Amino acid sequence: MADALSVIPPSVLRNLSDKLYEKRKNAALEVEGIVKQLAQAGDHDKITAVINLLVTEFAYSPQANHRKGGLIGLAGTTVGLTSEAAQHLEVQIVPPVLNSFLDQDSGVRYSACEALYNIAKVVRGDFIVFFNQIFDALCKLSADSDANVQSAAHLLDRSCKVTNDQSINQDIVTDSDQFSIEEFIPMLRERMNVLNPYVRQFLVGWITVLDSVPEIDMLGFLPDFLDGLFNMLSDSSHEIRQQADSALSEFLQEIKNSPNVDYGRMAEILVQRAASPDEFTRLTAITWINEFVRLGGDQLVPYYADIIGAILPCISDKEEKIRVVARETNDELHAIHSDPAKGFDIGAILSIAKRQLTSEWEATRVEALNWIATLLARYRPEVITYLNDIFDSLLRPLSDPSDEVVLLVLEIHACIAEDAQNFRYLVVFLIHTFRSNHILLEKRGSLIIRRLCVLLESERVYREFSTMLEDENDLEFASIMVQALNVILLISYELTNLRELLKKALVNPSGKDLFVCLYSSWCHSPMATISLCLLAQAYDHASAVIHSLVEEDIDVKFLIQLDKLVRLLEAPVFVYLRLQLLEPGGYPWLLKALYGLLMLLPQQSAAFKILKARLKTVPPLSLTGNSRSRGSSENTDNDISFAANLQQFKSMQRQHQAHLITRQLSRISLSTSSPQDAQRSKGRSRSASSSTTSGQFHH
Structure with missing residues (x-):
């Protein structure tokens, strides 16, 4: 220290700790001159003594002004040393400056920035050895509470990137043995999720600078800070969003031109960001995913499930640009x-698709089903092994409000139902669903059943439904379900072949077997049974069924069904029957059956008038001559036991009547549980009766 005091005048030391900046600055200039002379004389011991004095007595002094003077003095010393400064940097000059960045006094922090700025201009490449420490300090100072310190830090930051018109890029390249990107990246990664806008600008700036250095492989470390860049896309500052987007665009371009890219790690990040609440972040993420699918090849195969999981929700995004890119990406994946x-991983993709079946968005549900259908078509044996995991989830969409969803899931079930057990399970589920939701049966039943008939063969479908419904315990539902199946059978073009087969029931073994199978469950509904007999041209049995009806069978529901049948008799499906009326001698049982139906209808009803008008067109028997009676089971060689069938029908109707009586008694028992309840029930019954009577046949 004595050596230092001998070369530095007391007045200079005094001014170095003065409260006025100008005095400290002038003192530093004098120190610079003294050190320059010592360097020229080669007096290294005194130079070391001067530096030690500035560090111990000033830079680490408890007095703020002393610390400021020490820092500016160290900068002056560095300038005085010029080319010899490097040997004093690591041990003596830079550590106290770095330490001052954490000083409580903002003036000291400012002086530290100023000092390091001047030091950096002198030492250039030798400065790189402190890069990580300086980066850490600047990152903190960029968010300093003092605006002056922020400005000084910003100036220092720029000087670190470009020193005396020489880019630090060149310094880093030259001193690559001192700069370690492997040590720098963890420090960068730790700071990427900081929310402070100044820090974010600082970080993006350095990422851009380092990426511009050809010898530094920032792309190889992109997975370490990619998430942080995406996080900045939703920043409230337009400038930060723009800087982050610019950096990401540059990296994406590099990815397109690079043969070696770690797609896997980045794919995981992109999948998460594709679900961001921020629209711009989602668009950028899905755009990256789209490029990855094109470029990634086999690297991305293990990540397909996650990628599909990210794409499916985006297909229904409110932003059209996102929807377009998501669909394009989805199509690319389907083509692979x-x-x-x-x-x-087929199981993982099925799991993702299964989860998206509950999406609130129709487009997403549709694409989820498309993925299941694609996997079934390409990898059926593998998919079937996961059937227990997904089958129940594939049943629920059958009641989806979207027709497209229902049709798609039916195609999947048709593929699965190649196995008889799965087909039976499907029919059981449909019956259970229709039983618990009559509205669904009314609104979607026709669509579901008709489509199944196209996909799985109508006879197979109807046979399975009939077998299940024959032993149905809920008789009221069985009747409703059979009526629905009957109407679909009569009017749907998809079931034309089935109707043609039934028309030959009296002469064709296959038609006979089908008739017998359906009859067992059609007995749940008198009108369905009569319709089936008319379709099969078993007119004598139709007449027998009509004559077997008793008072209890003729209720409002029956008359409504009869009304529908009469109107159907005028439809193209029964054109053959109407033409047969031209030969009353040949089809006496048909005529008798139709007159039987006419007798069941109220005379003032529209159906009565329609059927009566039709029967009036039947020519007299004298005009047609005596024809051999047809449409009678007695005149055929089939082995259908119509007598047994009639007993089966009567037995089933007795069960329905007993069930109805039981329900009525139960209602009466409940309604008479108290005098007040009984009175209310009586009033409701009277009102309901009046309402029913007044509107019975106005459809």
Whole structure:
């Protein structure tokens, strides 16, 4: 220290700790001159003594002004040393400056920025050895509470990037043995999720600078800070969003031109960001995913499930640009034929698709089903092994409000139902669903059943439904379900072949078997039974069924069904029957059956008038001559036991009547549980009766 005091005048030391900046600055200039002379004389011991004095007595002094003077003095010393400064940097000059960045006094922090700025201009490349420490300090100072310190830090930051018109890029390249990107990246990663806008600008700036250095492989470390860049896309500052987007665009371009990219780690990040609440972030993420799918090849195969999970919700995004890119990416993935042996995880994709079946958005549900259908078509044996995990989830969409969803899931079930057990399970589920939701049966039943008939063969479908309904315990539902199946059978073009087969029931073994199968469950509904007999041209049995009806069978529901049948008799499906009326001698049982129906209808009803008008067109028997009677089971060689069928029908109707009586008694028992309840029930019954009577046949 004595050596230092001998070369630095007391007045200079005094001014170095003065409260006025100008005095400290002038003192530093004098120190610079003294050190320059010592350097020229080669007096290294005294130079070291001067530096030690500035550090111990000033830079680490308890007095703020002393610390400020020490920092500016160290900067002056560095300038005086010029080319010899490097040997004093690491041990003596830079550590106290770095330490001052954490000083409680904002003036000291400002002086530290100023000092390091001047030091950096002198030492250039030698400065890189402190890069990580300076980066850490600048990151903190960029968010300093003092605006002057922020400005000084910003100036220092720029000087670190470009020193005396020489880019630090060149310094880093030159001193690559001193700069370690491997040590720098963890420090960068730790700070990427900081929300402070000044810090974010600082970080993006350095990422951009380092990425511009050809010898530094920032792309290889992109997965370490990619999430942070995406996080900045939703920043409230337009400038930060723009800077982050610019950096990401540059990296994406590099990815397109690079043969070696770690797609996997980045795909995981992109999948998360595709679900961001921020629209711009979602768009950028889905755009990256789209490029990855094009470029990633086999690297991305293990991540397909996660990618599909990210894409499916985006297909229904409110932003059209996102929807377009998501659909394009989805189509790209569909076009790829991957090998399960190479990491293509069918189970994971099925799980993702299953989860998206509950999406509130129709487009997403549709695409989820498309993925299941695609997997079934390409990897059926593998998909079937996961059937227990997804089957129940594939049943629920059958009641989806979207027709497209229902039709798609039916196609999937048709593929699955190649196995008889799965087909039976499907029919059981449909019956259970229709039983618990009559509205669904009314609104969607026809669509579901008709489509199944197209996909799985109508006879197979109707046979299975009939077998299940024959032993249905809920008789009221069985009647409703059979009526629905009957109407679909009579009017749907998809069931034309089935109707043609039934028309030959009296002469064709296959038609006979089908008639017998359906009859067992059609007995749940008198009108369905009569319709089936008319369709099969079993007119004598139709007449027998009509004559077997008793008073209890003729209720409002029956008359409504009869009304529908009469109107159907005028439809194209029964054109053959109407033409047969031209030969009353040949089809006496048909005529008798139709007159039987006419007798059941109230005379003032529209159906009565329609059927009566039709029967009036039947020519007299004298005009047609005596024809051999047809449409009678007695004149055929079939082995249908119509007598047994009639007993079966009567037995089933007795069960329905007993069930109805039981329900009525139960209602009466409940309604008479108290005098007040009985009175209310009586009033309701009277009102309901009046309402029913007044509107019975106005459809």
